[in-house]
Amino acid sequence: MGSPKSLHGVNFAPPRSFGTVLKANLKETLFPDDPFYEFKNEKLSKRILKGIQYFVPICQWLPKYNFGLFKFDLLAGITIASLAIPQGISYAKLAELPPIIGLYSSFVPPLVYAIFGSSKHLAVGTVATCSLIMAESIQQKVKPEDNMQLYVGLFYTATLISGLLQTALGVFRLGFLVDFLSHSTITGFMGGTALVICLQQLKGMLGLKHFTSHTDVVHVLRAVFENRKEVGKLSKGINPPSLNLINFSPEYISVVLKAGIVTAMVSLAEGIAIGRSFSMMDNEQIDGNKEMVAIGLMNIVGSLTSCYLSTGPFSKTAVNHNAGCRSQMSNVVMSLCMLLTLLFLAPLFGYTPLVALAAIIMSAMLGLIDYEKAYHLYKTDKFDFLICMAAFFGVAFISMDMGLMMSVGLALVRALLYVARPPTCKLGTITNTAFRDVEQYPGSKQTPGMLILKLGSPIYFPNSNYVRERILRWVRDEQSLENSKRNEIEYLILDFGGVTSIDITGVETLFETRRSLAAKSIKIILVNPRLGVMEKLIVTRFIDVIGKESVFLTIEEAIESCRFSLNSSSQTKREDVEIA
C-alpha cells in the first residue's frame, strides 16, 4: 500500500469563539442565499440606493421601463384581467362570499404586489383552495345566510392574520418553514381539494336539475335563466374600506386564527413555488423571503380594502407568462382593467349564470388533479406516494386541515426517522486510496484486524443511542463470522467525514462507545473530523482521551499506521479477505 504524504496534518486548531460560530450559523440559517451580496464593497450612498431597490423592487425596474416593454405588458394584463373576472366571481361563490368581493380582490392586491414583488410573471388573484379552507373554517362559527356582514368581516380578519404572518415569516427570514410542505403533500392536497370542489359543484348542478328533468339545450337554458335570480346582485363602485369589519372578538378568534395560519402557509407554498418555477425558466432567481413580504403586504392592505386572501394562482400566472408579460406592470394593467370593470361594468357580470360559474370552477379544478405526478411518485418513491395519498384522502374524506396535518405529520415522521436512524456502512478498499460501502461494491476488500465504518449524519440526542448500538453491532457481526472469515478487530476506524455536527449527548455516546470497545481491546481511530465536530471533540476532551495520534486526515494514513502496530503474532496468519 502506498504512502501518500499529506500537505497537512490533522487540523487541531483551537475552537472558534462562540460569537463566530453563532454568527456563521445564523447567517447560514437565515440568509442562505446571501441576499445582500451585491452591496458588499460599495460606498454608503450606493448601498442605500441598492438597499431601497432591494426592498422595493419597483424602484429597480420602473426607471428602466419603456414603451417597448409596456406593449407586451398591456396585452398580458388585459388577458389576465379577462380571466380574473370570471375566476374572481367563481371563487367568491365557492367561499359563499358576495361575488363582488372576488372582483375587489383583483384590484388592490395586484397594485401592492407590483410595488414590492420581485417576480415578473406572477399574476395576483384569489385561489380556490384557500377560498374553500377559509369558508370551511369560518362556517364552523358563522353561516353566511345568518349574518353576511359578520361572515365577510371574519374573512377580512383571517386575511389580515394571514398577511401579518406571511410578512413576519419573510422579515424574520423563516421562509424555510414553508419547505416543510413538500411537493408530495401539495400534490395530494391540491388533488383532494379539487375533488371536493368538483363534487360540490356537481351537487349544485344536480340541484339545478330538479327544475328540469330534460337535458336538452332549450330546457337547460330556460332553467338557467329561471335561476338567474339565484345569482348575487353586483353594484358599481370600487373597494370600500373594511377596517371597521375586522373582528378580533374572542368568540371567533380561534376559527380566524386557524383559517389565517393554514391559508398563509398554503398560499405561500403555492405563490412562491409558482413564482420560482417561472423565473427558473428564464434563469432568474427569486428571494423566497422577499416574496413572502410582498405577498403578506398585499394581503394586509387587501384585508383593509374589502379583499380576501390572494396569492399567485398557477393558471393565471401561466396565462400571464404565455401572453408575454415582461414585468410586474402586467399586474398594474390587470388592476386598472378591474377598476374600469368595477366602475362601469360590474352590474353586467351579475348575470353570469351558476352553471357557467360551475363549469369554470370545474374545468380549473380538474387540471389540479395530477394523476401523472401521483403515478410518478408511486413508481419512484413509495413513502412520498403515501404522504401524497394521506393529503388526498385526508382532504377528500375528513377535512382540509386534517388532511394537511396528516400529510405533514407523515413527512415529519420521515424526516425524524432520517434523523433518528442515520445510515452507517462498512467500507472496503477499492483502490489504494478509495474506500467504499462493501454492500454497494461487493468486490471491495477488507483489511484484517481493522473495521472501517463510515458514519453519515450528525451524532446527537435523537440518534446517539442508535449510533452506539449500531457500531457495537458492526463489531459483533465482524467477530461472529465463520472461522475463515472471522476478523479479530484491533482497530475500529471511524470515518467522521460525514458527521456534520455533534452535541453533548453525542460526545457522551462516543465516550461510552470507547469504554465498551476498550473492554474488548479495540482501539478507536478517528478519520477526518470536520471543523465544528473537531472543535466540540477538543473542548470536551475526547481528543485528549483517545490521543491526538489516533486522529488521521485520511483513511489510508490511518490504515498504514494501524497496520504497523497490529499484533505481529496474529498478523502472520492473515491475508486480505475478499467479501463473498
Next chain:
Amino acid sequence: MGSPKSLHGVNFAPPRSFGTVLKANLKETLFPDDPFYEFKNEKLSKRILKGIQYFVPICQWLPKYNFGLFKFDLLAGITIASLAIPQGISYAKLAELPPIIGLYSSFVPPLVYAIFGSSKHLAVGTVATCSLIMAESIQQKVKPEDNMQLYVGLFYTATLISGLLQTALGVFRLGFLVDFLSHSTITGFMGGTALVICLQQLKGMLGLKHFTSHTDVVHVLRAVFENRKEVGKLSKGINPPSLNLINFSPEYISVVLKAGIVTAMVSLAEGIAIGRSFSMMDNEQIDGNKEMVAIGLMNIVGSLTSCYLSTGPFSKTAVNHNAGCRSQMSNVVMSLCMLLTLLFLAPLFGYTPLVALAAIIMSAMLGLIDYEKAYHLYKTDKFDFLICMAAFFGVAFISMDMGLMMSVGLALVRALLYVARPPTCKLGTITNTAFRDVEQYPGSKQTPGMLILKLGSPIYFPNSNYVRERILRWVRDEQSLENSKRNEIEYLILDFGGVTSIDITGVETLFETRRSLAAKSIKIILVNPRLGVMEKLIVTRFIDVIGKESVFLTIEEAIESCRFSLNSSSQTKREDVEIA
C-alpha cells in the same frame, strides 16, 4: 496528477425491489441492535428455549443462580429496603398520597421487574419527579382533602396508562422516542424539579415554625411531636387489589392521560438511562425496548395492586450497585423485606415526623441539581445549555410539563435546523487523492475550471430549496472573485458520498439545479452516490439526463476526466491557485 485505476466502475445496478428496501429500513428502524442475533442458525427447540429466555430473563439467570451469588444479593436487598421505606413514605407524602402507598409500591413492582427485567443493578422504586408530576396534574381536577379515594384512584389510573404506554412502546420497538429527551433536557428538568420540591419542603418547614418561633432542639422536637398527628396512620397488611379504583370516566380522562403520558416518558428516560449506565460499567448491553416492556409490566401490575408509578431511581440503583448486588434477586429480597414491614412493622413508621421526611427529601433533591453538568454544558455547547436552562426555568417558574415541552421543543427545533440547513463545503486538494474542506484546511489547492462541493446530508423536502440556493451561491461566489483568483467554472463536481438519501422533492431540486447551471454552461458531475440515492436517481432518470459518463466513483477520476475536456483555450491561461 496520478491515474488510480479502480477495481470497479460506478455501480449502476438496477434498483432493489420495494420489498427489499422496506424490509431493510424497518429492520434498521425497529431492530437496530439485532436482538435476535443469538437465535440465528439454531434448531427450532433451541430457538424456542432462547426465545423464552429472551422475553423472560429470569429463565436465563435463575437456573444458574447459586448461594454464593445470593449472599451478595441478600446484603444489597436489605440495604435498598432500608432506603425504600423512608423514601417510599416521603415521595408518597410529596404526592399527597397516604404514605402506605409508598410502601406498597416497593413490594409488588420489584417482583415483576425481577421476572422481566434484564438489568442486574436496577433497584425499583418510586421517584420524586414523577410523584410530583402526577400530583400536579391530578390536583387540577381533584384535591386529596376533598375525596382521597378518588384522588388515589386517579393515581392508579394514570399509572395503568403509563404502564400500558411503556409496554406498547417496548413491544412496537419505539423506544427511540425516549431518546428525544436529550441529556441536556433531563439535566435541566431534574434540577428544576429538585428546586421546586426543595422550596415546597422549605415552605412546609416554615409552616411548622408557626408552631414555635424557637429554633433550639427542644422546641423543634416538641413542635414535631405536637404535629405528629399530621402524619397519616399506617395500617398493617399487604397491598389490597385496586382494580375497583381505576377510573376512566370522561371527567378525569384528560388529566390522567396527561399525567400518564408525561410520567411514562420521564420515568422511562430515567430508568433506562440509569440501567444502561450501570450495565455499561460492567460492559454489558441492555436492550432498551425490553427494559421498557419490563418497566411497563411492573406498572400495569402495580396499578392493579395499590401501587403508583415506579421506575429505577438513581439513588437506590447506585446504593444497590455499591452494596454489591449480583442479579435481579436483590429486588426480590427488597420486596420480601417490604412484605415483612407491611405485615408487622408498618404502624411503627407512622411516627416518622414530617421534618425528618422533609430532610430525607431535601437531601435527595439537592443531589439532583447538577451544577457541574450545567457548567460543562455552558462551556462546551451553548445550545445544549439553552435547552437545559429552558427545562430548569420552565419547570421552576411555569409548570413541569411546560418546562419539559419548552425544552423538548427547543431540542426539536435544533434537530430540524440540522435537517433544514445541512452543511456543504468546498473541497480542495490536499494529496493527489485526498480532498478536504478548504475552510478547515486553508492550504488546500483548488483546480481551475472546476468547483468541488461536498454535500453532507439527505436531500429532501425540508432542505432541498436550501441545497439548491447554496450550490448556486457557491458557484456565484467563485465567479465573482477578484480578477486573478476568478475561477471560470466549467464543471461542478458534487461529492455525493455524504448524501445518505433523497426524496422526490430532492430529485426535482437536482433537475432544477442542473437547468440553472446549464444556462451558465456549467456541467454537473456526480461522485460516489450511495446505494439508495443511486437507485432513486436511476428510477427518476436523472442519471439518464446527465449521462452515465458524468458519474464517477472517486473525485480524482472525475477531476482527471474533466481536466482532459476543459476548453483548451482557457486552460493555457490557468494554473493551480492557492486559496488565500
